[in-house]
Amino acid sequence: MIMKRLMMKANEKVVIRIVDDDPAIHDSLGLIFDMAGMIVRHYYSGEEFLAADFLNDAGCAVVDLRMGGMSGLELQQKLKSAGCGLPLIFLSGHGDIETAVSAMEEGAVTFLTKTVTADKVMEAVGRALEGRRREADGVYALQERLETLSSRERQILDLLCAGLSCRAVADRLVISLRTAECHRTSVMRKLHCAGLKEFEALLPKLSK
Incomplete structure (x- = not known):
């Protein structure tokens, strides 16, 4: 029973989700990720993301803190309540330090402003994916011990x-x-x- 719960899918695809209500952000980030050869999914609200995304697919999400409807922090809480460990990178046009601290305390990978460079975005995504890989390594290690x-x-x-x-x-x-x-x-x-x-x-x- 436990062994079955811990089975991992081989060759999981890595997906970068962009969750932002600003089309310009989708265009700029989408170009960066496309050029890096990544699979990109676009969502224009937290509600759309929760309704349409396959959350178990490996990868991470770049999420706007302030969107119409559900905010980025509210989305983070819903994912946490659902037991979803998808790494989140928060993006905002506002220098809201208090909100950024709250997001980080709840497990966000990092907090970026919307004027961030492509290199910084890719660095943050790299950290998110590396953390996900370490978690997967932990799964395999525990599976081996169970065996x-x-x-x-x-x-x-x-x-x-x-x-x-x-x-x-x-x-x-x-x-x-x-x-x-x-x-x-x-x-x-x-x-x-x-x-x-x-x-x-x-x-x-x-x-x-």
Whole structure:
């Protein structure tokens, strides 16, 4: 069950989303990304982006902070609430430091002004994609560790993640409590996790 959730798609395409209500920004950024050989998707509002985009496609999004309708920060919160880890690069024509700080605290890659150079844009996109790649590397590493578990250990891990206590696991599998606890310790050691909570904290990101 857990192994299935962590499977990654091979050869994922990298997509750059532009979410801005200014057509001129779409033209200028689109040209930069097209020249770099990137796949570009254009959205003119946060609502359109949420309704039409395939959020699990690898890549990142360049998002205007202030748009008609849903703001960039509101879009960020909706993605966060949905458990979506898509990297966001915020763009604004306003030098709003307080808003920029809020965006960064919520996990944005960086904050750029609309007068930014092409080199700075590509540098920010590079950081976003590198962060995404590191996350994917973490998925593969955890998947490899999961594959070292015995069938009994995988069974116990699934039951623990389902909310059963160690004693309940022992009763379910008709084994002693000490045996169940030893299996749990072995599982956490093989997964390089301090405990079940640490492992469960990884699942929302790793299961995408």
